[in-house]
Amino acid sequence: MAEHEIIAPVDLCLPGGKLxxxxxxxxxxxxxxxxxxxxxxxxxxxNKRWEYWGFITPTHLIGITxxxxxxxxxxxxxxxxxxxxxxxxxxxxxPFSGAVTLPGTLRGGPATARTKTxxxxxxxxxxxxxxxxxxxxxxxxxxxxxxxEHQALGVVVPWTYRLFQxxxxxxxxxxxxxxxxxxxxxxxxxxxxxxxxxxxxxRWPYRMTWNWGAGCGVVDGRVVGLQIGGKWTDGxxxxxxxxxxxxxxxxxxxxxxxxxxxxxxxxxxxxxGDGVDVTFxxxxxxxxxxxxxxxxxxxxxxxxxxxGSVTLxxxxxxxxxxxxxxxxxxxxxx
Numbered sequence: 001m002a003e004h005e006i007i008a009p010v011d012l013c014l015p016g017g018k019l020x021x022x023x024x025x026x027x028x029x030x031x032x033x034x035x036x037x038x039x040x041x042x043x044x045x046x047n048k049r050w051e052y053w054g055f056i057t058p059t060h061l062i063g064i065t066x067x068x069x070x071x072x073x074x075x076x077x078x079x080x081x082x083x084x085x086x087x088x089x090x091x092x093x094x095p096f097s098g099a100v101t102l103p104g105t106l107r108g109g110p111a112t113a114r115t116k117t118x119x120x121x122x123x124x125x126x127x128x129x130x131x132x133x134x135x136x137x138x139x140x141x142x143x144x145x146x147x148x149e150h151q152a153l154g155v156v157v158p159w160t161y162r163l164f165q166x167x168x169x170x171x172x173x174x175x176x177x178x179x180x181x182x183x184x185x186x187x188x189x190x191x192x193x194x195x196x197x198x199x200x201x202x203r204w205p206y207r208m209t210w211n212w213g214a215g216c217g218v219v220d221g222r223v224v225g226l227q228i229g230g231k232w233t234d235g236x237x238x239x240x241x242x243x244x245x246x247x248x249x250x251x252x253x254x255x256x257x258x259x260x261x262x263x264x265x266x267x268x269x270x271x272x273g274d275g276v277d278v279t280f281x282x283x284x285x286x287x288x289x290x291x292x293x294x295x296x297x298x299x300x301x302x303x304x305x306x307x308g309s310v311t312l313x314x315x316x317x318x319x320x321x322x323x324x325x326x327x328x329x330x331x332x333x334x
Contacts, residue, residue, distance in 0.1 A: 003253045006031050012166050017042030019161045027154040028249040032166055034201035035104030043203045045070050049102050051111045051122055052198040053131050056324055057188045060179055064133050066113045066120050068097035069334050072295055075113040077133045090118050090135040093292045106199050142177035144195040151249035153242040157233050165202030172216040172225025172244055208232055209331045211258045215306040215323030222246050226320050230258045243310050250312050265300045269327050278308035278320055280327045301328040
């Protein structure tokens with residue numbers, strides 16, 4: 001597909017709230033101003049705003065969510081001990097959005113969540129992002145590193161001029177800090193740990209199914225980040241597929257075919273498309289379900305390793321063998 005690259009600041013929404021035609025496209029730098037999402041009454045109930053951070057460390061897998069979906073806020077701290085494959089999942093669903101603060105635009109201010117069971121603070125610091133979270137059993141203090149030259153994929157997915165999504169997927173970021181679980185502190189060593197950001201601002205249909213995959217690692221001496229998605233972008237004219245090599249983003253403008261067994265998510269997954277042929281082999285499946293009146297979610301997030309290759313438009317073949325990350329199947333009613 002031919003996708004338009006945006007290389008200058010642009011407003012996601014028109015003054016009345018509808019999608020700005022000039023905002024449709026992709027970026028390697030977050031040029032979009034999304035301040036109008038979630039302000040006023042236009043599209044109320046369809047506004048979805050979130051910051052999700054995923055972390056891979058030698059000892060733990062971590063997921064942290066701060067989100068507002070207008071009539072509720074859904075926040076979570078999830079930690080898995082890799083040695084025992086036992087997890088701690090603290091999820092809080094509260095009415096409306098009073099429990100959270102979210103910046104209108106990426107890097108425009110802190111994101112916080114305050115509920116009876118968890119506290120989350122996400123804010124920009126020199127050279128990266130600070131992520132802190134606390135529950136009864138878990139304390140997380142992490143800092144991701146982001147060089148000024150580091151590129152991340154931003155995409156606007158237009159379903160209609162009323163319903164659309166802007167997403168930023170920032171993969172293969174170094175991270176350092178500590179995690180404390182049940183009183184035991186674990187170091188998060190920079191050389192062996194990775195962070196991935198999923199930043200979202202948009203207005204969604206009530207029902208949606210999506211796939212998302214991300215992988216991070218060092219291949220042939222280069223830092224490699226793989227970002228792929230499917231289903232939710234199909235037919236929109238946009239994709240959220242890319243690969244980052246040593247901080248430089250290469251867009252993949254092809255819809256991918258996701259092949260996986262919904263009766264056995266631990267079986268290998270395969271994702272193929274123009275220039276893409278990768279296999280994902282899981283070692284752990286996280287199942288998360290939420291059912292709170294009008295809001296429900298069914299998530300199968302598998303963690304594992306990627307193999308295969310991505311071929312760039314200039315013919316360069318890039319291996320993804322050994323990248324560690326996740327692939328997921330999510331059904332939402334929100």
